[in-house]
Amino acid sequence: xxxxxxxxxxxxxxxxxxxxxxxxxxxxxxxxxxxxxxxxxxxxxxxxxxxxxxxxxxxxxxxxxxxxxxxxxxxxxxxxxxxxxxxxxxxxxxxxxxxxxxxxxxxxxxxxxxxxxxxxxxxxxxxxxxxxxxxxxxxxxxxxxxxxxxxxxxxxxxxxxxxxxxxxxxxxxxxxxxxxxxxxxxxxxxxxxxxxxxxxxxxxxxxxxxxxxxxxxxxxxxxxxxx
Amino acid sequence: xxxxxxxxxxxxxxxxxxxxxxxxxxxxxxxxxxxxxxxxxxxxxxxxxxxxxxxxxxxxxxxxxxxxxxxxxxxxxxxxxxxxxxxxxxxxxxxxxxxxxxxxxxxxxxxxxxxxxxxxxxxxxxxxxxxxxxxxxxxxxxxxxxxxxxxxxxxxxxxxxxxxxxxxxxxxxxxxxxxxxxxxxxxxxxxxxxxxxxxxxxxxxxxxxxxxxxxxxxxxxxxxxx
Amino acid sequence: xxxxxxxxxxxxxxxxxxxxxxxxxxxxxxxxxxxxxxxxxxxxxxxxxxx
Amino acid sequence: xxxxxxxxxxxxxxxxxxxxxxxxxxxxxxxxxxxxxxxxxxxxxxxxxxxxxxxxxxxxxxxxxxxxxxxxxxxxxxxxxxxxxxxxxxxxxxxxxxxxxxxxxxxxxxxxxxxxxxxxxxxxxxxxxxxxxxxxxxxxxxxxxxxxxxxxxxxxxxxxxxxxxxxxxxxxxxxxxxxxxxxxxxxxxxxxxxxxxxxxxxxxxxxxxxxxxxxxxxxxxxxx
Numbered sequence: 022x023x024x025x026x027x028x029x030x031x032x033x034x035x036x037x038x039x040x041x042x043x044x045x046x047x048x049x050x051x052x053x054x055x056x057x058x059x060x061x062x063x064x065x066x067x068x069x070x071x072x073x074x075x076x077x078x079x080x081x082x083x084x085x086x087x088x089x090x091x092x093x094x095x096x097x098x099x100x101x102x103x104x105x106x107x108x109x110x111x112x113x114x115x116x117x118x119x120x121x122x123x124x125x126x127x128x129x130x131x132x133x134x135x136x137x138x139x140x141x142x143x144x145x146x147x148x149x150x151x152x153x154x155x156x157x158x159x160x161x162x163x164x165x166x167x168x169x170x171x172x173x174x175x176x177x178x179x180x181x182x183x184x185x186x187x188x189x190x191x192x193x194x195x196x197x198x199x200x201x202x203x204x205x206x207x208x209x210x211x212x213x214x215x216x217x218x219x220x221x222x223x224x225x226x227x228x229x230x231x232x233x234x235x236x237x238x239x240x241x242x243x244x245x246x247x248x
Numbered sequence: 249x250x251x252x253x254x255x256x257x258x259x260x261x262x263x264x265x266x267x268x269x270x271x272x273x274x275x276x277x278x279x280x281x282x283x284x285x286x287x288x289x290x291x292x293x294x295x296x297x298x299x300x301x302x303x304x305x306x307x308x309x310x311x312x313x314x315x316x317x318x319x320x321x322x323x324x325x326x327x328x329x330x331x332x333x334x335x336x337x338x339x340x341x342x343x344x345x346x347x348x349x350x351x352x353x354x355x356x357x358x359x360x361x362x363x364x365x366x367x368x369x370x371x372x373x374x375x376x377x378x379x380x381x382x383x384x385x386x387x388x389x390x391x392x393x394x395x396x397x398x399x400x401x402x403x404x405x406x407x408x409x410x411x412x413x414x415x416x417x418x419x420x421x422x423x424x425x426x427x428x429x430x431x432x433x434x435x436x437x438x439x440x441x442x443x444x445x446x447x448x449x450x451x452x453x454x455x456x457x458x459x460x461x462x463x464x465x466x467x468x469x470x471x472x473x474x
Numbered sequence: 475x476x477x478x479x480x481x482x483x484x485x486x487x488x489x490x491x492x493x494x495x496x497x498x499x500x501x502x503x504x505x506x507x508x509x510x511x512x513x514x515x516x517x518x519x520x521x522x523x524x525x
Numbered sequence: 526x527x528x529x530x531x532x533x534x535x536x537x538x539x540x541x542x543x544x545x546x547x548x549x550x551x552x553x554x555x556x557x558x559x560x561x562x563x564x565x566x567x568x569x570x571x572x573x574x575x576x577x578x579x580x581x582x583x584x585x586x587x588x589x590x591x592x593x594x595x596x597x598x599x600x601x602x603x604x605x606x607x608x609x610x611x612x613x614x615x616x617x618x619x620x621x622x623x624x625x626x627x628x629x630x631x632x633x634x635x636x637x638x639x640x641x642x643x644x645x646x647x648x649x650x651x652x653x654x655x656x657x658x659x660x661x662x663x664x665x666x667x668x669x670x671x672x673x674x675x676x677x678x679x680x681x682x683x684x685x686x687x688x689x690x691x692x693x694x695x696x697x698x699x700x701x702x703x704x705x706x707x708x709x710x711x712x713x714x715x716x717x718x719x720x721x722x723x724x725x726x727x728x729x730x731x732x733x734x735x736x737x738x739x740x741x742x743x744x745x746x747x748x749x
Contacts, residue, residue, distance in 0.1 A: 041494060057486035060493045067497065086470055102504075110500055114493045121486040141421040148417055152408045156540060157580060158474055162404050165467045166418065169397060172463060173422050176456055180425040183448070184432055215501065222508050229515035232541030236583065239547040240732075244740035249631045257628055261614075268616035268655075324614060328664075332578060333612020337630040338602040474579050518541075 030218025040207030057121040064114040070212040071107030079171040082164035094160035095227040099220035108140035142170035258347020277362040280313040302371035303434030318398045322406035341469035353395035389453040393426040400464040529710035536583035557711040562731035568714035576606040605677035611668035615657040661688040
């Protein structure tokens with residue numbers, strides 16, 4: 022199991038290198054945005070897989086509350102951490118892209134704002150987790166908080182879209198040309214594999230640090246038996 | 249005693265406690281007022297700018313005050329582990345959640361009569377019967393949207409060290425839809441609803457409330473497990 | 475950012491490289507962090523079985 | 526007859542530490558069990574598990590044939606726990622506190638009956654004073670009135686004699702012997718075996734989360 026996960030991870034890293042190489046040096050520059058558009062080959066997969074990981078987190082949270090099995094909590098931490106990391110990366114990449122194409126680091130457009138809120142929501146769950154020592158509490162609380170955060174995301178999305186609709190509609194990137202699809206797909210799979218590997222790894226660490234599954238040896242009871 | 253009666257009884261208990269500690273409850277309202285004053289100086293909001301900023305200030309003041317109010321509600325429960333005492337009784341935990349959420353909702357609504365007129369004065373809003381009614385309705389919806397997740401999260405954070413940081417950290421991003429819907433609809437009420445969007449925002453707030461009152465009530469009893 | 479004749483953005487390579495590097499560094503740091511945590515967990519586990 | 530309280534290989538882990546392990550207990554109706562042990566040995570954890578405030582990591586608890594974790598179970602409505610904390614709201618008066626427990630617990634005692642309970646506890650004069658003004662002894666008395674209110678069939682007590690004066694201890698002992706005579710099972714964790722002696726028949730000692738000794742109260746003296 023462990024070797025399978027590591028294998029997937031190594032495959033993911035390899036694919037990421039290949040995909041990024043193709044994206045950076047092989048794919049043609051885009052018509053309007055030129056070379057800057059190459060950020061997309063890492064940006065879009067980050068967004069997809071980040072969203073996927075938070076969906077995993079939601080599923081694991083429900084599974085934990087349903088079954089009460091620790092292994093779901095282990096996976097939940099993994100998924101939460103990866104979705105926060107990818108969420109943070111998404112924001113940084115997006116800001117770099119925005120700086121070049123729009124000339125500004127930040128704009129309160131729907132996707133940016135929703136990504137930011139999502140990042141804050143899941144980072145909040147991790148913060149809550151870090152404050153709770155007791156494992157049973159920590160597991161149920163982070164499951165509950167994950168479910169609520171996840172349910173909040175579509176609401177935030179609709180609100181922001183509506184809220185901002187009066188002001189401006191940000192132009193979305195041009196429809197994607199077929200020669201750009203290949204590096205995009207490679208990197209998406211790469212990110213997916215890396216995410217699965219990291220979730221599995223983090224889950225394994227969490228289950229190790231949980232402590233002995235079995236109680237200490239039974240000691241002999243002194244004195245008279247039930248009288 | 250049915251779950252419904254238990255709910256009302258818990259809510260009554262919390263409101264009684266709020267009344268007994270009314271100086272503290274008043275202090276929360278005062279805190280809300282202070283934030284309003286701070287905002288008006290932080291953003292030099294006069295005239296037309298003031299009108300458009302007022303709605304935002306009002307909702308943010310509500311959000312900031314809600315943290316104090318929610319923390320207090322659970323400080324009373326954890327001081328001598330009174331909440332545990334209730335859980336030992338044959339009470340449905342759902343009743344405890346909804347009872348406390350209702351009481352917190354009422355306490356937040358009560359901030360309205362303090363903060364709303366003050367905002368009107370500070371930012372020279374034109375209030376009349378019709379738009380007051382609309383604002384009152386929206387205030388109820390906004391307070392409800394904060395009370396349900398706020399009660400759930402405050403019950404968790406009241407039992408950890410570092411609660412002062414965690415509660416706003418969890419609650420503020422979550423209540424962003426309330427902020428946006430509240431701000432936009434207040435603004436529409438005050439400055440005219442040319443494209444009749446008000447109904448949409450109100451429905452969105454109501455949907456948010458519905459989702460959170462159901463979801464948080466369903467999840468609350470699980471957070472009590474230790 | 476400079477624009478070419480047809481409105482095409484010229485350059486921007488530093489931004490592209492930064493975006494890729496930050497992604498790579500973040501993933502690498504996370505991998506290093508997990509490795510360190512695993513070592514620590516293994517050590518704790520040993521002390522559990524000895525104690 | 527099935528015992529009122531049964532635990533089967535009960536274990537509870539907090540973090541990396543097993544606070545309790547391999548606890549097999551049976552306490553029959555009308556029996557009193559004294560639990561002794563050093564601080565941190567697991568006495569309070571045991572009582573909280575029995576009351577259903579904690580979920581067992583391993584094993585199970587059965588109180589009057591059902592699990593105390595289930596809300597609304599038979600176990601919940603027939604057990605009382607008096608712990609280190611009094612479960613009191615500072616801003617309520619004793620009478621309001623009793624009314625709250627009475628109503629939420631689904632019991633239908635009249636106000637007059639509640640006032641009687643307060644008088645028995647020696648709190649009649651303070652019935653309208655808020656709990657925040659109470660001494661620790663008065664708080665203890667108030668939380669002990671729960672036993673009268675609930676007439677439990679399983680009584681769990683964690684250091685019940687602390688903070689009480691001579692009269693208070695006698696009042697508590699008479700309450701407990703009455704409950705025991707009515708068929709309640711008593712489990713008392715105490716550092717003070719002499720004080721609990723009149724209401725207990727058996728004793729166990731807990732060491733680092735496990736039962737290390739069990740026997741009669743008389744033997745406890747010689748064993749330690």
